[in-house]
Amino acid sequence: MSKSRTKRGGEKERRPTTLPAAGLLTFYEEDIGGIKVRPEIVVLSAFLLSLLVVLAHLGLFTPR
Numbered sequence: 001m002s003k004s005r006t007k008r009g010g011e012k013e014r015r016p017t018t019l020p021a022a023g024l025l026t027f028y029e030e031d032i033g034g035i036k037v038r039p040e041i042v043v044l045s046a047f048l049l050s051l052l053v054v055l056a057h058l059g060l061f062t063p064r
Contacts, residue, residue, distance in 0.1 A: 055061065
C-alpha cells in the first residue's frame with residue numbers, strides 16, 4: 001500500500017512505502033502512455049536479432 005498526502009491543489013503527493021525487506025518492488029496502477037508490446041514479441045525479436053548477428057558473424061551476408 002502506498003502512503004499519500006494531499007497537497008494544496010487537491011493532488012496527492014506520493015511517498016514511498018517502508019519495505020520490510022530489501023529488493024521488494026512497488027507497482028502502481030496508473031497507466032502511462034506509450035508503446036504497448038506483448039512480451040512474446042519482445043522475446044521473439046531479440047532471438048531473431050541474435051540469430052541475425054550470429055549469421056553475419058559467420059559471413060553469410062558477405063558477397064562472394
